[in-house]
Amino acid sequence: xxxxxxxxxxxxxxxxxxxxHAMGVSGMTVSxxxxxxxxxxxxxxxxxxxxxxxxxxxxxxxxxxxxIDVDKIVDAVVNAARTGKIGDGKVxxxxxxxxxxVRTGERGLDAL
Amino acid sequence: xTPDDVAAAAAAQTNTTWILVSSALVLLMTPGLAFFxxxxxxxxxxxxxxxxxxxxxxxISILWLFxxxxxxxxxxxxxxxxxxxxxxxxxxxxxxxxxxxxxxxIGLPLYVFMAFQMMxxxxxxxxxxxxxxxxxxFIGWLIFSAAWFTLAYVPIAHMVWGGGLIGxxxxxxxxxxxxxxxGTAVHINAGAAAIxxxxxxxxxxxxxxxxxxxxxxxxVALGAGLLWFGWFGFNAGSEGGVDGVTAxxxxxxxxxxxxxxxxxxIVEWIxxxxxxxxxxxxxxxxxxxxxxxxxAFLSPLWSVVLxxxxxxxxxxxxxxxxxxxxxDSLDVFGVHFVGGWIGTLWIGLFALPETSEVGESxxxxxGVTMLGHQAAGAAIASVWSFVVxxxxxxxxxxxxxxxxxxxxxxxxxxAHQHGExxxxxxxxxxxTGSGAHAAPSVPAGV
Numbered sequence: 243x244x245x246x247x248x249x250x251x252x253x254x255x256x257x258x259x260x261x262x263h264a265m266g267v268s269g270m271t272v273s274x275x276x277x278x279x280x281x282x283x284x285x286x287x288x289x290x291x292x293x294x295x296x297x298x299x300x301x302x303x304x305x306x307x308x309x310i311d312v313d314k315i316v317d318a319v320v321n322a323a324r325t326g327k328i329g330d331g332k333v334x335x336x337x338x339x340x341x342x343x344v345r346t347g348e349r350g351l352d353a354l
Numbered sequence: 355x356t357p358d359d360v361a362a363a364a365a366a367q368t369n370t371t372w373i374l375v376s377s378a379l380v381l382l383m384t385p386g387l388a389f390f391x392x393x394x395x396x397x398x399x400x401x402x403x404x405x406x407x408x409x410x411x412x413x414i415s416i417l418w419l420f421x422x423x424x425x426x427x428x429x430x431x432x433x434x435x436x437x438x439x440x441x442x443x444x445x446x447x448x449x450x451x452x453x454x455x456x457x458x459x460i461g462l463p464l465y466v467f468m469a470f471q472m473m474x475x476x477x478x479x480x481x482x483x484x485x486x487x488x489x490x491x492f493i494g495w496l497i498f499s500a501a502w503f504t505l506a507y508v509p510i511a512h513m514v515w516g517g518g519l520i521g522x523x524x525x526x527x528x529x530x531x532x533x534x535x536x537g538t539a540v541h542i543n544a545g546a547a548a549i550x551x552x553x554x555x556x557x558x559x560x561x562x563x564x565x566x567x568x569x570x571x572x573x574v575a576l577g578a579g580l581l582w583f584g585w586f587g588f589n590a591g592s593e594g595g596v597d598g599v600t601a602x603x604x605x606x607x608x609x610x611x612x613x614x615x616x617x618x619x620i621v622e623w624i625x626x627x628x629x630x631x632x633x634x635x636x637x638x639x640x641x642x643x644x645x646x647x648x649x650a651f652l653s654p655l656w657s658v659v660l661x662x663x664x665x666x667x668x669x670x671x672x673x674x675x676x677x678x679x680x681x682d683s684l685d686v687f688g689v690h691f692v693g694g695w696i697g698t699l700w701i702g703l704f705a706l707p708e709t710s711e712v713g714e715s716x717x718x719x720x721g722v723t724m725l726g727h728q729a730a731g732a733a734i735a736s737v738w739s740f741v742v743x744x745x746x747x748x749x750x751x752x753x754x755x756x757x758x759x760x761x762x763x764x765x766x767x768x769a770h771q772h773g774e775x776x777x778x779x780x781x782x783x784x785x786t787g788s789g790a791h792a793a794p795s796v797p798a799g800v
Contacts, residue, residue, distance in 0.1 A: 286567065287622070287626040287627075287628070287630070288567060288568050288630065288632050289632065289633070289636060289669075289672045289685060289688075290622070290625070290626065290669075290672055290673045290676075291562070291566070291676075292626075293565055293566075293567045295567075
């Protein structure tokens with residue numbers, strides 16, 4: 243099992259959600275996060291004083307998947323999140339030892 | 355009663371009604387100021403910032419009732435042949451109910467005029483708080499408020515409006531300075547005190563290189579809107595009734611403020627590349643300040659030009675604190691002191707004919723005499739208020755009642771001074787500042 247984590251531009255969420263849905267991914271966790279990479283934020287000027295807003299609003303998506311599907315799901319997320327402009331975000335994959343469905347106690351692939 | 359008597363009684367009622375409404379309008383300016391300053395401030399001390407304004411309503415209203423009004427508007431205590439600095443302190447003491455309830459003042463019930471002027475005293479004190487945001491103990495602010503009100507606001511209001519040295523006509527030995535609604539008595543007065551307090555309080559930790567970005571821009575616009583609305587009572591109410599001057603003051607207030615809003619955003623558009631809502635709001639306040647002393651004395655056309663000059667001038671003046679290295683946090687100097695001076699001097703330059711006993715304005719062929727008197731009155735108020743604020747501030751500082759401890763400043767005064775938080779979610783600071791003109795610095799990414 244794998245955990246796929248994507249940090250994307252907020253307005254790409256809908257496209258990524260649709261892409262994951264089309265791949266048969268049945269659930270996801272979404273959180274509002276702030277951060278920067280090469281994009282480095284932007285500057286704002288108030289009464290002549292310049293401030294650098296470093297941490298920009300982003301959306302983080304976490305999905306647990308069967309590792310058989312990992313390449314095509316990562317590709318689907320990346321294609322859906324891409325605008326081609328700086329700040330599109332990152333996607334990474336983490337190995338997962340165990341997953342438990344809280345309601346039933348099912349474990350492993352059955353819990354996905 | 356003759357028809358004339360009936361008309362006069364009706365006019366007196368109309369005048370009284372307008373000043374009652376104006377008083378409520380002027381009161382609303384102080385909560386408006388709390389939002390204006392609160393939005394410009396950082397999130398961790400917004401409650402403290404707004405409390406400084408609200409506490410002024412509480413404290414100054416009471417002091418004004420008991421002795422402030424009497425000392426400001428009681429009979430002038432002349433120094434020989436020269437008008438003095440203070441009125442008769444016991445004449446209108448707030449405890450003399452039966453006497454005061456039956457009295458008139460400039461054709462209004464005395465209580466109406468007392469209430470109207472009470473609101474001016476309240477907001478003048480509150481204005482100063484913008485210079486010392488984020489770093490002063492609340493008890494220190496309260497003591498300062500009471501002391502500065504007593505030793506600076508009351509005498510200067512008397513000198514300008516109560517028959518004292520600055521406003522009394524030259525025939526009576528005064529300077530004959532024209533200040534219709536408080537360019538000198540309110541804005542220069544508060545602005546000079548603000549400079550002194552910013553110096554005494556010292557810089558906020560990290561200023562100017564840290565992040566001091568306004569935390570809530572819509573609050574700033576909301577506050578500016580409430581100030582603008584209330585300011586019609588401030589300016590048009592200062593006629594003390596309803597007549598042609600009221601109409602002129604009202605219209606000039608609107609057009610000068612509109613022009614100043616444009617003047618400010620034009621400057622920042624050229625200078626910084628973008629027009630901002632904080633700039634539009636600040637420009638409006640700068641215009642309101644500048645038209646305050648002059649609204650009854652100018653044609654609408656010269657009011658528009660004044661607004662443009664004040665908006666653009668204050669937009670540039672807010673940068674001075676970075677050169678002079680004093681942390682006037684929310685630009686009381688740049689907006690109120692500078693705007694107040696511009697509006698006060700403008701009278702000497704462009705006033706309508708027969709405005710002043712001193713002579714005609716420059717444009718009416720009166721030379722610079724009137725301008726000189728305007729400048730002298732503003733200078734007296736500036737120095738008086740600055741010195742009083744500096745002395746009170748240093749005394750409070752020396753007994754440890756002024757500057758908050760660094761750890762309390764760091765954690766925010768809201769939590770330490772008031773045990774309150776403005777917002778129930780914790781938002782970490784997400785910006786770093788780079789001061790006015792330095793290049794932005796960005797730490798290495800992850």
